Amino acid sequence: MKATHRVKDSAGNPVGYIVDEKFYTEEYLKDNIQFIENLSLMEGKVSCAEAGLEETSYKAAVADREYNKLIRENPFVRDIQEDLEEWRRDSLHKVLQLEGSRQIGKTTELLKFAYKNYEYVVYVNLAYDKYHFQDVVENGCSPMEFEKYCRRAGLPRFVNNKNTILLIDEIQLSEKIYNSIRSLYSEIDCEIVVTGSYLGQTLRAGYFLPAGTVSYLYMFPLSFTEFCRIYGKEELLKGMDLFGEGGAAAYNELLPLYHIYRQIGGYPEVVRRYREKGDIESCYDVIQSLVETFQRESGYYFRTSKEALLFKTVFTEAIKNMCSEKRGSGNRLTEKITDIARQSQKMLVSRDEIAGAITWLVYSGIIGECGLYNNGDIRQYVPARRLYYMDCGLAAYIGRQAEVDESSINGLLTETFVYTELYRLYKRTYSKKAVKGETPCFSLYNQYELDFVLVDKDNTVYGIEVKTKDGSPESLRIFIDRHLIDRGIVAKTARGGHGEKFDTIPVFTVGCRFPYIQE
Numbered sequence: 363m364k365a366t367h368r369v370k371d372s373a374g375n376p377v378g379y380i381v382d383e384k385f386y387t388e389e390y391l392k393d394n395i396q397f398i399e400n401l402s403l404m405e406g407k408v409s410c411a412e413a414g415l416e417e418t419s420y421k422a423a424v425a426d427r428e429y430n431k432l433i434r435e436n437p438f439v440r441d442i443q444e445d446l447e448e449w450r451r452d453s454l455h456k457v458l459q460l461e462g463s464r465q466i467g468k469t470t471e472l473l474k475f476a477y478k479n480y481e482y483v484v485y486v487n488l489a490y491d492k493y494h495f496q497d498v499v500e501n502g503c504s505p506m507e508f509e510k511y512c513r514r515a516g517l518p519r520f521v522n523n524k525n526t527i528l529l530i531d532e533i534q535l536s537e538k539i540y541n542s543i544r545s546l547y548s549e550i551d552c553e554i555v556v557t558g559s560y561l562g563q564t565l566r567a568g569y570f571l572p573a574g575t576v577s578y579l580y581m582f583p584l585s586f587t588e589f590c591r592i593y594g595k596e597e598l599l600k601g602m603d604l605f606g607e608g609g610a611a612a613y614n615e616l617l618p619l620y621h622i623y624r625q626i627g628g629y630p631e632v633v634r635r636y637r638e639k640g641d642i643e644s645c646y647d648v649i650q651s652l653v654e655t656f657q658r659e660s661g662y663y664f665r666t667s668k669e670a671l672l673f674k675t676v677f678t679e680a681i682k683n684m685c686s687e688k689r690g691s692g693n694r695l696t697e698k699i700t701d702i703a704r705q706s707q708k709m710l711v712s713r714d715e716i717a718g719a720i721t722w723l724v725y726s727g728i729i730g731e732c733g734l735y736n737n738g739d740i741r742q743y744v745p746a747r748r749l750y751y752m753d754c755g756l757a758a759y760i761g762r763q764a765e766v767d768e769s770s771i772n773g774l775l776t777e778t779f780v781y782t783e784l785y786r787l788y789k790r791t792y793s794k795k796a797v798k799g800e801t802p803c804f805s806l807y808n809q810y811e812l813d814f815v816l817v818d819k820d821n822t823v824y825g826i827e828v829k830t831k832d833g834s835p836e837s838l839r840i841f842i843d844r845h846l847i848d849r850g851i852v853a854k855t856a857r858g859g860h861g862e863k864f865d866t867i868p869v870f871t872v873g874c875r876f877p878y879i880q881e
Contacts, residue, residue, distance in 0.1 A: 363398050367416050369423045372481055372525065377420055377518040379408070385424045390516050420518060421481045429477035436470045438630060439591055442581050445791060446475045450553070455577060457547050457554045462581035463727025463752065464559035464659070465652055467630045469531055471581070472555060480553070482526040484508070484517060488535045495530075499542040503549040526552035534563040543572040562725025563663055580789040582727075582782070583628030583753045587874045590619055592633070604867045604878055606857035613857045613868060620855075620870040624775045627755025649759040660722065669718065672711060675703045676719040677728070678760070696720070720749070727752055730785050731801050735815050738807035738846035740823060748804060750781040776830045776869065777813065780853060783873025784814060784826075795819075796876055807846060810837040815847065818877050823847045826872065829854035838864055851878060 367380035378387040381398055391408050395401055400412050442460075449455050462468050469487075476483045486495045493515040498507040508520040520526070533540050533556045546554055556576075564571070584592075590599045595616060602612035626632050626645045635648050657677065661670040679702060700716045723729045732748035751757040757778045761771040784802045787795070798817045805815045805825070814826040825847035827838040838850045842863050850864030853872045859865070867878055 365398055365401050365410055365415065367418045367423060368410065369418055369420050371420050371518060371521070379410075380418070380423055385420075387513075387516055387518055389513055425477045425481060425483060428483075429474060432470060432474050432477065436467070436474070436630070438467075438584065438588065438633070440467065440471050440581075440588060441585065442471050442579065443475060445579050446471070447479075448791070449577060449579065450475075450479060456574075457543055457556065457572070457576045458579060459561070459576045460555060460557040460579050460581060461561050461727070462557075462559075463583075464656055465629055465631060466581055466583050466727075468557050468559075468581050470630075472529055472531075472557060476527045476529055476555075480525055480527040482518065482521050482552075484512065484515075484520070484526065484528045484552075485531070486529065487531040488539065489532045496536060496539060499539050499545070503542060503545045505550060508550065522551050524551065524553060528552055528554045530554070530556045532558045534558040534560050537568050540564055541570050544575050547572075547575050560659070560663065560726055562722060565725065579791070582786060582789075583755075584630065584633060585628060585786060585873070586620065586623055586779075586783060586870055589623045589628060589633065590616065592637070593619060595619060599871070599874060602868075602871070604858050604871055604875060605865060606859045610857060616868070616870060617855065620779075623870075624754050624779050625758050627753040627758070629753060629755060632755050645755065646759050646762070649755050653756070653759065656726070656728065660726065663722070669715065672703060672715055673719040673722060676716060677723060678763075679703070728756070730781065732781060733799070733801050733803040735803050735805040738805050738812075738841055738844065740803075740815065740817055743799075743803070745801075750778055752782055752785070754778050754782065773830045777828055780814065780826070780828050780869065780872050784816065784876075786873060787816075787876060805841070805846070807837075807841060807844065810840045812837045812841050812847075816876070822849060822877070824849050824851060824877065826851045826853055828869065835864065849878075 363382050365379040365381050368376060369378045369380060369385060371377050376388065378385055379391060379401065388408050391398065391401060392403060395403050395408065401408055401410055403409070449458050460468055460472060473483070473485065476485070488495070493511060495511060498511050501507045505520060505522045508522070512518065512520045528546070528550070530539065535558070543556065563569070587596060587599060590596045598612050599616055602608060602616070622636065622642070625642050626636050629649070629652060631652070632645045632648045635645050636642065657674055660673055664670040664673060676699060696713050696717050699720065700711055700713050703711045703716055724731060728751070729749050730752050731746040732750060734744040734747040736742040736744055751760070754775055758771065758775055761774055766774070781802055787797045788799060788801055796818055798819065803815050805812045812825050813828045816824045816826070818824065825838055825841045827835040827850075829835065829852055835852050838852065841847045842850045852864055852866040853869040854866065855869055856866055858867045865878065867875070
């Protein structure tokens with residue numbers, strides 16, 4: 363093994379060497395000097411026998427290299443980077459908690475952001491904490507404890523300023539470390555970001571939410587906009603005429619991408635598989651693996667084998683059944699799922715047990731809740747009256763596993779696509795949020811049901827009817843005639859157009875182009 367570069371920090375202090383393309387600190391090399399042919403110890407310091415050894419900065423030697431490696435291996439450009447940059451630029455920002463389901467790329471995107479913008483990155487993954495980060499917390503979170511941790515982890519000395527970022531991954535695994543967020547924020551001056559795949563765990567007894575200390579960002583599988591970006595079609599999506607007046611070229615280019623996305627969804631690993639093989643069926647192999655991993659990992663968070671079994675039943679049977687329903691208010695959502703679970707498992711099941719399984723799915727980011735505006739009145743809001751999968755590919759996989767007929771799957775995927783695209787609007791930062799409320803809602807008026815109702819920042823009420831097949835949007839017409847909505851929209855696979863009472867837009871623009879103003 364041979365050293366090729368001497369590494370210095372931004373102040374010009376030596377911190378280590380590059381040996382065979384890998385960075386090692388001076389402290390580490392002192393204990394392993396016999397393995398490096400051109401390095402030796404002189405008066406307790408590491409020295410190179412070769413004259414003129416090239417020097418480089420730690421940022422270039424480590425952070426820039428890691429960033430470039432991440433970009434090569436994970437080239438998708440995600441919207442979350444813009445949100446992370448805004449958080450960094452906010453001079454009053456606090457600890458950031460990034461939330462989202464498993465395998466959507468949270469860790470990858472955080473590391474991209476960290477290595478691009480900071481000189482020192484202290485990355486801690488509590489799933490395999492071999493350098494004992496918990497010792498830092500137990501000993502008071504002081505800069506000295508961080509210095510000791512960095513030495514154990516083979517990192518340069520701890521620089522306690524805004525050029526250093528601390529990333530704590532899978533933080534839900536340690537009640538003690540999660541509860542130390544306030545202490546970390548008060549004791550050190552570097553930036554802090556925490557994340558995890560099952561942060562619903564932190565809502566249990568023993569975890570104390572660090573109110574006033576934490577800002578939140580939400581991340582999802584790739585949106586349709588991000589999917590189009592991969593194929594160089596993002597500007598086409600954002601610039602196409604919504605109402606069919608700009609020619610058919612843009613619509614005809616984007617429609618095939620919509621049909622692919624609606625089948626495979628936006629999990630990065632699934633999208634990579636499609637990019638490599640161009641085969642939708644092989645994508646379901648990846649989704650199957652994701653589902654099995656999620657089910658196994660979720661089992662760790664349940665106290666009894668019965669709870670774990672009920673969770674699996676709800677995930678594979680009951681939720682699937684609810685999502686495939688075409689009509690119904692969902693007034694007895696928990697009761698319906700309880701009945702299904704009882705029939706499936708032949709055991710006594712309580713509503714509380716089923717509610718616990720549903721709550722876990724929601725907080726794990728696998729399903730999302732849809733509220734109800736009763737009687738067509740946005741003031742009569744009822745939360746959580748319908749459930750949707752948070753990814754089209756997941757919904758497609760579950761539907762096909764259940765041997766649901768193709769027509770039903772087609773309708774399920776179209777509504778799932780619209781729900782997930784609209785849901786993102788509700789989870790944007792306040793300055794970017796174009797809608798009011800917490801989740802998408804459907805609405806009922808007598809026997810008429812409108813698929814989605816949204817209220818924008820100016821209190822304009824939008825009614826959206828999703829059409830998979832041709833047919834008259836009867837419910838939308840009733841809501842318009844009764845003056846229950848201000849603007850009616852039909853979302854379908856069509857180029858779009860203006861009508862006397864409502865407008866039609868291509869379904870794949872329903873989220874990214876809200877509030878449907880043609881610029």
